[in-house]
Amino acid sequence: MKRLRAVWLGCLLMLCPLLATAVESPRVVALSWEMVEHLLKLGITPVAVAEAPDYRTWVVHPELPDSVPDAGSRNEPNMDLLAQLKPDLILITPLLEDIRPQLQRIAPVVVYGDFTQAQNNRLLQRRNFLDLAWRLGRVEVAQQQLAAMDAHIAGLRRSIAERFAGQPPKVTVVRFASPTAVFIMGPNSMPEHAMQLLGLQPAYPTPASRWGSVQVPVTELGQIKQGVVLYIEPFAQRERLFSTRLWQRMPFVEEGRVAAIRSTWTHGGIFCVENLAVAIAQAMQF
Amino acid sequence: MLRRYLLSLSLLAVLVLLYLQISTPLSLSQQLAQALAPSDDSLENLTFSLAVLPRLLMALLVGAAMGLSGSLLQQLTQNRLVSPMTIGVSSGAWVGLLCLSAVAPTLVTSHGEWAALCGAVLAVGVVLLIAGRDGIAGLPMVLAGMAMNLLLGAVAAAILLIDHQQSRGVSVWGAGDLGQIDWYFVSWLWPKLAVGALLIMFAPRPLALLQLGSRAAQARGLNLWPVLLGLFLSALWLSAVSITAVGLIGFIGLIAPNLARLLGARTPRDELLYSSLVGMLVLLGSDILALLLTNFLGDLVPTGATAALIGAPALLWLLRRKLAAKDLRSLSLMGTSTRGLAVRLRWTLPLMVCLTLLLSLCVNRSLDGWLLEWPSSLVWSLRWPRVLTAVAAGSGLAVAGLLLQRLLRNPLASPDILGITAGAALAVMLILLVAGNNLFWLKAPLAAFSGSMIVLGLLLVLGRRHDYAPGVMVLVGIALGALLNTGLQFCLVKASGDSLALLGWLAGSTYRVSAGQSVGLAVGVALLSVLSLSFQRALTLISMDEGTARSRGLEVRRVRLVLLVLAALLCALVTSLLGPVAFVGLLAPHMAALFGARRVVAQLWLAAVLGGLLMLIADWLGRTMIFPLQVPVGIVASVLCGLYFVYLLVRQRWL
Numbered sequence A: 001m002k003r004l005r006a007v008w009l010g011c012l013l014m015l016c017p018l019l020a021t022a023v024e025s026p027r028v029v030a031l032s033w034e035m036v037e038h039l040l041k042l043g044i045t046p047v048a049v050a051e052a053p054d055y056r057t058w059v060v061h062p063e064l065p066d067s068v069p070d071a072g073s074r075n076e077p078n079m080d081l082l083a084q085l086k087p088d089l090i091l092i093t094p095l096l097e098d099i100r101p102q103l104q105r106i107a108p109v110v111v112y113g114d115f116t117q118a119q120n121n122r123l124l125q126r127r128n129f130l131d132l133a134w135r136l137g138r139v140e141v142a143q144q145q146l147a148a149m150d151a152h153i154a155g156l157r158r159s160i161a162e163r164f165a166g167q168p169p170k171v172t173v174v175r176f177a178s179p180t181a182v183f184i185m186g187p188n189s190m191p192e193h194a195m196q197l198l199g200l201q202p203a204y205p206t207p208a209s210r211w212g213s214v215q216v217p218v219t220e221l222g223q224i225k226q227g228v229v230l231y232i233e234p235f236a237q238r239e240r241l242f243s244t245r246l247w248q249r250m251p252f253v254e255e256g257r258v259a260a261i262r263s264t265w266t267h268g269g270i271f272c273v274e275n276l277a278v279a280i281a282q283a284m285q286f
Numbered sequence B: 001m002l003r004r005y006l007l008s009l010s011l012l013a014v015l016v017l018l019y020l021q022i023s024t025p026l027s028l029s030q031q032l033a034q035a036l037a038p039s040d041d042s043l044e045n046l047t048f049s050l051a052v053l054p055r056l057l058m059a060l061l062v063g064a065a066m067g068l069s070g071s072l073l074q075q076l077t078q079n080r081l082v083s084p085m086t087i088g089v090s091s092g093a094w095v096g097l098l099c100l101s102a103v104a105p106t107l108v109t110s111h112g113e114w115a116a117l118c119g120a121v122l123a124v125g126v127v128l129l130i131a132g133r134d135g136i137a138g139l140p141m142v143l144a145g146m147a148m149n150l151l152l153g154a155v156a157a158a159i160l161l162i163d164h165q166q167s168r169g170v171s172v173w174g175a176g177d178l179g180q181i182d183w184y185f186v187s188w189l190w191p192k193l194a195v196g197a198l199l200i201m202f203a204p205r206p207l208a209l210l211q212l213g214s215r216a217a218q219a220r221g222l223n224l225w226p227v228l229l230g231l232f233l234s235a236l237w238l239s240a241v242s243i244t245a246v247g248l249i250g251f252i253g254l255i256a257p258n259l260a261r262l263l264g265a266r267t268p269r270d271e272l273l274y275s276s277l278v279g280m281l282v283l284l285g286s287d288i289l290a291l292l293l294t295n296f297l298g299d300l301v302p303t304g305a306t307a308a309l310i311g312a313p314a315l316l317w318l319l320r321r322k323l324a325a326k327d328l329r330s331l332s333l334m335g336t337s338t339r340g341l342a343v344r345l346r347w348t349l350p351l352m353v354c355l356t357l358l359l360s361l362c363v364n365r366s367l368d369g370w371l372l373e374w375p376s377s378l379v380w381s382l383r384w385p386r387v388l389t390a391v392a393a394g395s396g397l398a399v400a401g402l403l404l405q406r407l408l409r410n411p412l413a414s415p416d417i418l419g420i421t422a423g424a425a426l427a428v429m430l431i432l433l434v435a436g437n438n439l440f441w442l443k444a445p446l447a448a449f450s451g452s453m454i455v456l457g458l459l460l461v462l463g464r465r466h467d468y469a470p471g472v473m474v475l476v477g478i479a480l481g482a483l484l485n486t487g488l489q490f491c492l493v494k495a496s497g498d499s500l501a502l503l504g505w506l507a508g509s510t511y512r513v514s515a516g517q518s519v520g521l522a523v524g525v526a527l528l529s530v531l532s533l534s535f536q537r538a539l540t541l542i543s544m545d546e547g548t549a550r551s552r553g554l555e556v557r558r559v560r561l562v563l564l565v566l567a568a569l570l571c572a573l574v575t576s577l578l579g580p581v582a583f584v585g586l587l588a589p590h591m592a593a594l595f596g597a598r599r600v601v602a603q604l605w606l607a608a609v610l611g612g613l614l615m616l617i618a619d620w621l622g623r624t625m626i627f628p629l630q631v632p633v634g635i636v637a638s639v640l641c642g643l644y645f646v647y648l649l650v651r652q653r654w655l
Helices: A002-022 A033-041 A052-058 A079-085 A094-106 A121-135 A139-163 A190-197 A218-223 A238-242 A271-283 B002-023 B028-036 B043-077 B089-103 B107-135 B139-162 B164-174 B184-193 B195-202 B204-212 B214-219 B224-246 B252-262 B268-297 B303-322 B343-362 B377-408 B420-435 B440-465 B470-494 B497-506 B515-533 B536-544 B546-551 B556-578 B584-594 B600-624 B633-654
Strands: A028-030 A089-092 A109-111 A171-178 A181-185 A213-217 A228-232 A258-261 B363-366 B369-372
Touching: A028 A033, A033 A121, A033 A271, A079 A094, A079 B363, A079 B377, A089 A094, A094 A109, A094 B377, A121 A139, A121 A190, A139 A190, A139 A271, A171 A190, A171 A218, A181 A218, A190 A271, A213 A218, A218 B043, A258 A271, B002 B028, B002 B043, B002 B268, B028 B043, B043 B184, B043 B195, B043 B204, B043 B224, B043 B252, B043 B268, B089 B107, B089 B139, B089 B224, B107 B139, B107 B224, B107 B633, B139 B470, B139 B633, B184 B195, B184 B224, B195 B204, B195 B224, B195 B268, B204 B224, B204 B268, B252 B268, B252 B303, B268 B303, B303 B470, B343 B363, B343 B377, B343 B600, B363 B600, B377 B515, B377 B536, B377 B556, B377 B584, B377 B600, B420 B440, B420 B470, B420 B497, B420 B556, B440 B470, B440 B556, B515 B556, B515 B600, B536 B546, B536 B556, B536 B600, B546 B556, B584 B600, B584 B633, B600 B633
Parallel strands: A028 A089, A089 A109, A171 A228, A228 A258
Antiparallel strands: A171 A181, A181 A213, B363 B369
């Protein structure tokens, strides 16, 4: 069994660089949004993307050309369509691990890990990105992109440090589920990773969880005595909550330490950390 | 009677104090001061008067409204099993709101209540149409409500799967969260509930007359129908506005009136009044539990979830003692064709099967439009396991449905109505909540199998005590179905990847079935079907009546047990691979009967073929309807067959 796996892995390893050198612009299908982001950053336009229309409304950056077709849902991508497209490579997450045998009949498949409680999600996505670049023979591009991102975030960190004279306030990033319930982004969520890179501390400690957030009643936000609260847009029922006296008497609202973060995806690939960092830095113009 | 009220009121006072103690750090005297003279000086004070107190009032108002509405409905229908939840009010409201949020998300905040109200009234209207005047007092009403809940559940799942991003805003609402941030909803709700006070004043007289029977009432010169209609509508109104304000909180309207009677409420006014009080008690208790769990888990637990946790077992316990199976009447379904199996069918059926197979295999869509071609070997290898699974599942469910209908002499018996599929789904959901979704594809079938076997065991134990009366069997289905629904809402609130995986499985998808599994399923279904054919004589005898069967020397109990196990095995097999698929098992045997197959053997094979055919069509529709997205075959089949079934029932009753 072990040997079989080794042989199989060897085949796959041989196949991939070969694939990268042989084909100038490989035909890649991405069945999860992290990989779409990574592919686009490597300068490769995927031949199909799962839930492409939703990617365009929720993830937005990097921009996915309108010509890229929808490959069906992320849970159940359309096999018929994939077979018709004849891709060179299919990228999936463990969510689709069980249909891998079927997908493998269409094209070679690579699995990239997604969000877990156990490991650092930011480093995981960084590794995924570099690995993808290596497979597609674009390591240089990848390293340039990562260096640019690191420099960009470092610059943001400096400007925040300057603005607050080395004493930036603590930050809590939330997303409203309804006027009465709110998700608080916690350890190992991408917003918290962005905060760490910007040198910002969380003000509301939450336990670690797989998707990095907990849902609590809105009144719980009253516990946040110091620092700023940033909420991720869109929040359709904003008026319903913000017009209440209870909200207006929250310490951070009274002192004007609340701001909106422009719509940004929180469960993306490595560059969603950069997007979040930019959005957080922007939101902190007090 | 006075003692009963005093005791209940003091219990309510204790619960109120407990609730306040949990939800605010203020001391009792501070609370009193803040309640009498609200001040803005600290956030704790403000939270107390703008979140804690409104929530308390909301729990009391909604509890009373649900209890009153349930009691009124039960007295009107003289049916202890009727409640907003069991006759489709709740699911109708939920689907109404989902539809609105899919079509016009911005309108949900401002006008959501009207969508909910329309949905509820429509759903109940259809249920009443199905049950008919004679059925209202009996099991038919509850069965029709159950069928409606199943159908609307499938519709809701379809909307959520296709449109999940936009619907997220309503998922917290759907789970029944009592959380408040000001007095807005309390002041919105209470004037609308004021009608309840009028009801307690004026309803008892017509209700008392109704207990005497409508003939007696007419003899006293009172035409009851307009009054009853008015009362019925006000009961619907009470529950619809409560649902709009706080979302889906089930069971209260069912438990409260039953508890009230159990504790000694007898006269109509006493029942109405005391049911409201019990409703308050139960809902406030559920809310306290929800708060404790929220504090303990650090993650929001909606009150709807805890109400179901308390309600489902309570329902089973309440009914266990009083169901003497006196109500054997059930929904009768269309008379079978009298001429025996139509000769035409021998030609048309094979033709239809071939045509559908060709359609399913050769007609497909691509990005450029429709494709008409013989599948390539690659496409063929991807497609045949799905097609085979769909067909085998359809046949298996049809055979299981037929067995159950014949055994229980109940035309509405089927795996979904009896709760076997709901049990399987609940087990899968529990596994997902407890252990996460890694290895979901492996755990789900195992959990589903044990879930359906547990429900079967429960059915057998409960059933033996009541001699397998249809009423008891169906009640288990109702309790489990409602529990499942609440659990589902609870999962959706979390809005994470886990809930999407669950939703996919609950939709009854053939997507993940491997070639080996599909062959296994087909072989298993074939074996079990053949095995049940060998019991054809017993089936014929039991479905006539018990006495005949005994007099012909049949060991009714043993044979019935064996056949029930066979049916449950079939359901477990199908459900563990596909997830719950509703209505196919119910409809296929009836369609077979409609075509004139009256003898067991003929009905069995015809039902199996028809079940397979239905699933085949559903599978093709699901693949092509909204290409490149796909609708799972289970949802398509449930909605199509459910609509057809409802149509048949209504036509049967009125045309």
